[in-house]
Amino acid sequence: MAQDEDEEDLSFNVEEVQNIVRDNIEFCLGGNTYSHSRVPQWITVITEKTLTRLNKLNKPFKYIMRITVTQKNGSGLHTAAAYFWDIATDGTCTVRWENKYMYCIINIWALSLQM
Amino acid sequence: MADEEEVVDEEPEVAQAGSGDSEAGLSPVEAEKPLAPPKYEVRPRLGHKFQAQNVKAIILSTMKEQLTDRQYRADQAPRWAKMISNTVRQRVQDLDMKRYKILVQTTLLEMKGAGFKCGQRCIWDPETDYYTDELFRNDTIFCHTVVYGVYMY
Numbered sequence: 001m002a003q004d005e006d007e008e009d010l011s012f013n014v015e016e017v018q019n020i021v022r023d024n025i026e027f028c029l030g031g032n033t034y035s036h037s038r039v040p041q042w043i044t045v046i047t048e049k050t051l052t053r054l055n056k057l058n059k060p061f062k063y064i065m066r067i068t069v070t071q072k073n074g075s076g077l078h079t080a081a082a083y084f085w086d087i088a089t090d091g092t093c094t095v096r097w098e099n100k101y102m103y104c105i106i107n108i109w110a111l112s113l114q115m
Numbered sequence: 116m117a118d119e120e121e122v123v124d125e126e127p128e129v130a131q132a133g134s135g136d137s138e139a140g141l142s143p144v145e146a147e148k149p150l151a152p153p154k155y156e157v158r159p160r161l162g163h164k165f166q167a168q169n170v171k172a173i174i175l176s177t178m179k180e181q182l183t184d185r186q187y188r189a190d191q192a193p194r195w196a197k198m199i200s201n202t203v204r205q206r207v208q209d210l211d212m213k214r215y216k217i218l219v220q221t222t223l224l225e226m227k228g229a230g231f232k233c234g235q236r237c238i239w240d241p242e243t244d245y246y247t248d249e250l251f252r253n254d255t256i257f258c259h260t261v262v263y264g265v266y267m268y
Contacts, residue, residue, distance in 0.1 A: 034230055036230045036232070039230075039232040040232060040234065043232065043233075043234035044234070047234060047235070047236040048236065051236055051238055054238070055238060062237070062238060062239040062240070062244070062265055063237065063238040063239070064218065064235065064237045064238075064239065064263055064265075065235060065236050065237065066220065066233065066234070066235040066261075067233060067234050067235070068222065068231070068232075068233040069231070069232050069233070070224075070229055070230070070231045070232075071229040071230040071231070072229070073227055073228060073229035074227060074229075075224065075225040075226070075227035075228070075229045076187065076189050076192060076223075076224070076225040077222065077223070077224050077225070078192045078193050078195075078196045078222070078223040078224075079196060079220065079221065079222045079223075080193070080196035080197040080199070080200045080220070080221045080223075081200055081218070081219060081220040081221070082197075082200040082201045082203070082204035082218075082219045083204070083216075083217065083218050083219070084204055084207075084208055084216060084217035084218075085216040085217070085218070086216070086267075090216070107220065109218055109263075111216055111239075111265045111267075113268065
């Protein structure tokens with residue numbers, strides 16, 4: 001029982017993180033239109049809020065968070081990623097969000113601190 | 116008198132016993148081997164750090180190889196993105212930087228006038244962990260690749 005709890009503490013919980021991220025995006029981008037000058041501010045707010053909450057989870061991970069905000073214009077966007085890591089302990093989480101005016105893609109990578 | 120002599124005699128004995136003890140205390144230290152250096156490295160050694168300039172060169176050459184003289188095509192772009200990230204990751208692995216975990220992300224955009232902003236934040240150890248990124252542009256394609264190197268203690 002204690003071991004199960006330990007394993008939960010040590011693994012990367014994708015759903016929990018996705019919920020945290022979605023809340024923050026809704027709060028920040030909500031029904032706004034794309035504005036090139038305000039986007040950096042939104043990005044800062046979202047990343048700092050999300051990372052603070054991730055840190056509070058108190059898990060032994062290093063986090064990398066990347067946000068991409070694109071205006072809806074009919075243009076195509078493709079993303080690919082490749083990793084060289086420990087698949088048993090490290091994890092990734094991607095959240096895609098959109099409203100009428102823009103797309104937002106958030107990637108979070110969690111790299112574990114222990115073997 | 117006799118007592119004093121005895122006392123005098125005893126003192127040197129005590130002193131000798133004391134020094135004998137201290138000699139016994141000293142000799143094990145001298146006989147011990149010097150401590151071996153710790154094998155658990157918390158920081159990469161000089162020469163084993165993340166080679167940011169080399170990685171930057173790898174990213175740029177890979178993107179140029181794959182994308183020069185190509186026009187954006189919606190059906191092929193996903194394949195190009197995957198190929199670029201896999202190739203970059205393979206070449207960075209060949210640099211053989213010990214104890215580093217590598218993450219590569221490639222983003223391919225069609226140049227149609229849409230606004231695009233990206234940002235990143237990390238919770239990591241700034242003395243051991245690094246990132247490099249590079250852009251590639253032509254008439255219809257905009258490609259951005261970022262490589263993260265995270266040290267594993």
